[in-house]
Amino acid sequence: MRTASDPAIPQDAAPAPRRILTYRRLVFLAWFLTLDLIMFGAFVRLTDSGLGCPDWPGCYGHFSPLGASESIQQALQAMPYGPVSAFQAWIEMIHRYAGAFLGLLIIAFTVLAWRLRRQLSHSPALSTAILGLVCLQGAFGAWTVTHRLMPLVVTTHLVLGMSLLAAMTWLAAREKAHDPVPAPLASGRRWMALGLAVLFLQLALGGWVSTNYAALACMDFPTCHGAWVPAMDFQGGFTLLRGLGKQTSGDLISQDALTAIHWTHRNFALVVLALLGGLAWRWRRVPGLRGPARLLLALLALQLATGLTTIFFQWPLLIAVMHNGGAAGLVLVSVTLLWRLAQAGKPPSCKRPPGRLE
Structure with missing residues (x-):
């Protein structure tokens, strides 16, 4: 009787299915952690903890805030109302630890993707690109600290995080079976790609609002300062190369700029609601699309509710984090729809045990 060690049998034939299962588990774990990190990153930003440790990668030269307690106390005495406390330092460092762990997970499944490139039904190119993207995201995380929360750097960090989630969702979607999508809907991927591009533009605008602390620039709705088109300074508001809360001249940013x-x-949210909402409504009963399409409708409603609530209740932390999480959910569902539309008319490429699919 031959065994797996017999030269006539490929050495990696027996363990290949186990390694593929390990690869898929690592992909889904990294995808889940990416989503968590985006929400926790919003918590870091909204609790003003981005400079809880003003150096990088450590905290006041130490691996953790435990060794930096004396330095934190000195900083707190020097700036009693600044972004300095042991609590904020821990929030910032936990975010960094989780980001480092995500990087290790991505390295692990990228190595497996290359080793299993013959057994998997797709190229390891996307895994490799994700590894490069997470390295770039880490660099912007460091620059967020060293550039003292410069709005352009922080907003780019946010958009890169959403881009990483989009790439991870595409990677995970390839490993999950779903009902086949009718071939005539293949043309819908162009509309979904447009919807995703519009969504990312809105995410960048939302990041610009958050990093410039403009969430409460208009306290009424649907008007702003009692007018449909209030006094605004678009040039001052959308000048990219400037410090936090400042104009290029060094003066404080004006209220008109924050209003802009x-x-x-x-108002751009209306474009997103109309485009993505229309697509989701159209596909809400289509086999293979109905699950994510209905979830997209629910998330759009949630975003509208949390966006209005932040105005009426003056930016409560929980609602603000939920609003950021809803934005991440919109990216996740939109990319899932785009993937499935790209597979319209094709046989399933990922086999799973029989069960209920969506």
Whole structure:
């Protein structure tokens, strides 16, 4: 009787299915952690903890805030109302630890993707690109600290995080079976790609609102300062190369500039609602699309509710984090729909045990 060690049998034939299962588990774990990190990153930003440790990668030169307690106390005495406390330092460092762990997970499944490139039904190119993207995201995380929360750097960090989630969702979607999508709907992927591009533009605008602390620039709705088109300074609001809360001249950013930032994000949301909502409504009963399409409708409603709630209740932390999480959910579902539309008319490429699919 021959065994797996017999030269006539490929050495990696027996363990290949186990390694593929390990690869898929690592992919889904990294995807889940990416989503968690985006929400936790919003918590870091909204609790003003981005400079809880003003150096990088450590905290006041130490591996953790435990060794930096004396330095934190000195900083707190020097800036009693600044972004300095042991609590904020821990929030910032936990975010960094989780980001480092995500990087290790991505390295692990990228190595497996290359080793299993003959057994898997797709190229390891996307896994490799994700590894490069997470390295770039880590660099912007460091620059967020060293550039003292410069709005352009922080907004780019946010958009890169959403891009990483989009790439991870595409990678995970390839490993999950779903009902086949009718071939005539293949043309819908162009509309979904447009919807995803519009969504990312809105995410960038939302990040610009958050990093410039313009969420409460308009306290009424649907008008802003009692007018449909209030006084606004678009040049001051959308000048990219400037410090936090400042104009290029060094003066404080004006209320009209903050109003322009808020008003643009608020009104562009109508474009996103119309486009993504229309597509989701059209596909809500289509086999293979109905699950994510209905979830997209629910998330759009959630985003509208949390966006309005932040105005009426003056930016409560929980609702603000939920609003950021809803944005991540929109990316996740939109990419899932785009993937499935790209597979319209094709046989399933990923086999799973029989069961209920969506």
